[in-house]
Amino acid sequence: MTQAIILLTIAVISAPLLSMIIVKVKAWFCGRRGPAWLQNYSTLTKLVQKTPVYSNSTTFIFRLSPVITMAGILTALCLLPIAGRPPLLSFAGDVILLFYLLGLGRFFIISAAMDTASPFEGMGAAREALFGTLAEATVFVVLIFFERLQGGASLASYLGIHTNAGLWGNAGAAAIMIIIALFMVLLTENARVPVDDPTTHLELTMIHEVMVLDHSGPELALIEAGSWLKLFFYSAFIADILCPLRGRPLDFPLFALTVISIYILIGFIESISARYKLNMVPKFILISFALALFALIFSMGASL
Amino acid sequence: MISFADLLLAFVFLSVLVSLASNRLMELVKIMAFQGVIVSIIPLALAHGSGIKAEGWEFLTATLLIKGLIMPMALYIAVKKVANRREVEPYVSYNASIFIGLLITMAASLISHRLSPSMPAADTLLLPAGLTTVGAGFFLMMTRHKAITQVIGYLMLENGIYLLGTAMARKTHFQHILEFGVLLDLLAGVMIMGIILYHINRTFDDVDTGILRSLKD
Numbered sequence: 001m002t003q004a005i006i007l008l009t010i011a012v013i014s015a016p017l018l019s020m021i022i023v024k025v026k027a028w029f030c031g032r033r034g035p036a037w038l039q040n041y042s043t044l045t046k047l048v049q050k051t052p053v054y055s056n057s058t059t060f061i062f063r064l065s066p067v068i069t070m071a072g073i074l075t076a077l078c079l080l081p082i083a084g085r086p087p088l089l090s091f092a093g094d095v096i097l098l099f100y101l102l103g104l105g106r107f108f109i110i111s112a113a114m115d116t117a118s119p120f121e122g123m124g125a126a127r128e129a130l131f132g133t134l135a136e137a138t139v140f141v142v143l144i145f146f147e148r149l150q151g152g153a154s155l156a157s158y159l160g161i162h163t164n165a166g167l168w169g170n171a172g173a174a175a176i177m178i179i180i181a182l183f184m185v186l187l188t189e190n191a192r193v194p195v196d197d198p199t200t201h202l203e204l205t206m207i208h209e210v211m212v213l214d215h216s217g218p219e220l221a222l223i224e225a226g227s228w229l230k231l232f233f234y235s236a237f238i239a240d241i242l243c244p245l246r247g248r249p250l251d252f253p254l255f256a257l258t259v260i261s262i263y264i265l266i267g268f269i270e271s272i273s274a275r276y277k278l279n280m281v282p283k284f285i286l287i288s289f290a291l292a293l294f295a296l297i298f299s300m301g302a303s304l
Numbered sequence: 305m306i307s308f309a310d311l312l313l314a315f316v317f318l319s320v321l322v323s324l325a326s327n328r329l330m331e332l333v334k335i336m337a338f339q340g341v342i343v344s345i346i347p348l349a350l351a352h353g354s355g356i357k358a359e360g361w362e363f364l365t366a367t368l369l370i371k372g373l374i375m376p377m378a379l380y381i382a383v384k385k386v387a388n389r390r391e392v393e394p395y396v397s398y399n400a401s402i403f404i405g406l407l408i409t410m411a412a413s414l415i416s417h418r419l420s421p422s423m424p425a426a427d428t429l430l431l432p433a434g435l436t437t438v439g440a441g442f443f444l445m446m447t448r449h450k451a452i453t454q455v456i457g458y459l460m461l462e463n464g465i466y467l468l469g470t471a472m473a474r475k476t477h478f479q480h481i482l483e484f485g486v487l488l489d490l491l492a493g494v495m496i497m498g499i500i501l502y503h504i505n506r507t508f509d510d511v512d513t514g515i516l517r518s519l520k521d
Binding site: 286 | 307310311313314315317318321322325327398399402403405406409410413429432
């Protein structure tokens with residue numbers, strides 16, 4: 001219990017630092033030094049001290065949504081086994097709750113964007129809704145895959161926390177496809193480069209960033225921190241599948257190293273590729289769906 | 305535990321899927337080079353480092369060179385010089401292609417469960433991978449406009465045949481006389497394709513095979 005709380009605290013505190021890795025990798029590719037390592041914390045401190053400004057057209061939904069999004073992602077992190085240790089909360093069916101919590105967060109961000117009555121934000125909201133829905137299909141195929149192989153309906157049993165058996169032993173090559181599919185979902189859900197460019201400054205092409213244009217002060221801080229935590233959530237999920245060492249002395253450093261490499265990989269991809277045309281994005285997400293379904297078919301074939 | 309061959313085969317599936325979805329000719333050529341390299345080192349992964357004779361290494365090196373280097377280079381040059389519009393232009397949309405790719409995989413894995421008893425201790429993924437690659441190669445040939453994409457589909461078909469051949473000849477991984485014959489034919493085919501494409505392009509300013517079909521005189 002205490003262990004889970006300590007790990008969760010470390011995760012929440014280090015998430016802004018970790019997402020700095022992506023910025024640093026991109027800066028390194030351009031031959032720049034990039035911002036300071038602790039820049040994200042400074043940004044958060046600055047934002048928290050500011051007074052939020054509300055547009056006249058917004059209602060309470062606009063103020064509510066950052067809080068709900070943040071609460072959703074924090075609860076989701078409580079359900080995630082970090083570094084292969086049992087999570088804070090775990091019960092049968094928590095995977096469904098987990099992805100619904102993330103979905104709830106997205107729903108409220110979209111609602112807040114619609115609430116501002118800005119045409120650009122409505123556009124971003126529509127895109128986020130479409131891509132998010134498509135990505136959810138992949139996520140649920142992945143869950144079915146886990147269900148078939150590992151049994152149980154909690155994330156801890158899916159990742160083999162208690163049985164000490166990771167996915168690799170059971171699934172073999174299908175696990176590769178699942179990991180690639182999950183990585184594509186990570187890029188989609190966190191609005192990273194092939195899907196969305198987080199550094200773009202043109203409302204017409206933005207997806208996630210355009211929805212939070214009207215937020216300011218502490219609420220923007222909540223949304224930013226929430227998106228860093230969400231990125232950490234997906235990276236940690238993939239890292240849990242990638243390094244299934246449970247209860248060995250070196251598992252925590254190894255896990256940390258895997259998470260850091262995932263962030264470096266994201267930075268690498270962002271540096272060498274451009275974002276897709278918007279009508280190509282559903283294709284990208286469909287590939288991840290097809291990959292997950294491939295893996296599912298093979299897992300069924302192997303057990304026949 | 306996961307074997308190296310299964311890992312490679314997972315990447316073959318990935319390349320098939322991406323090739324069905326890719327909308328640029330250059331991307332398609334790069335995927336084919338990647339797939340060629342993967343497919344040609346699969347026998348090495350299956351042999352577990354033992355029982356590879358000298359001629360085995362020769363076959364392996366030759367396959368790797370032809371599949372991974374020469375044919376992609378020829379295609380690369382063809383795309384660079386000939387195709388002025390570098391989009392794939394499918395008859396069937398990309399999303400539908402991915403869906404059909406899924407169906408092909410499903411069918412392949414169903415069929416290979418029926419077939420595997422007649423095969424010597426089949427690897428779980430080798431047969432479905434071969435069948436899927438053959439099916440997807442056919443599909444690419446059927447549903448894309450350009451002559452280059454049809455050659456690429458043919459290449460993929462050949463990769464699939466190579467995989468199937470590997471699955472059939474478990475004990476003698478390196479007696480790929482048959483595949484080698486196909487490979488040489490294909491190499492000649494790619495060369496001829498380059499020449500023909502060049503001429504089609506000079507005559508019609510485009511390499512769309514649809515134009516050839518409407519030529520009734």
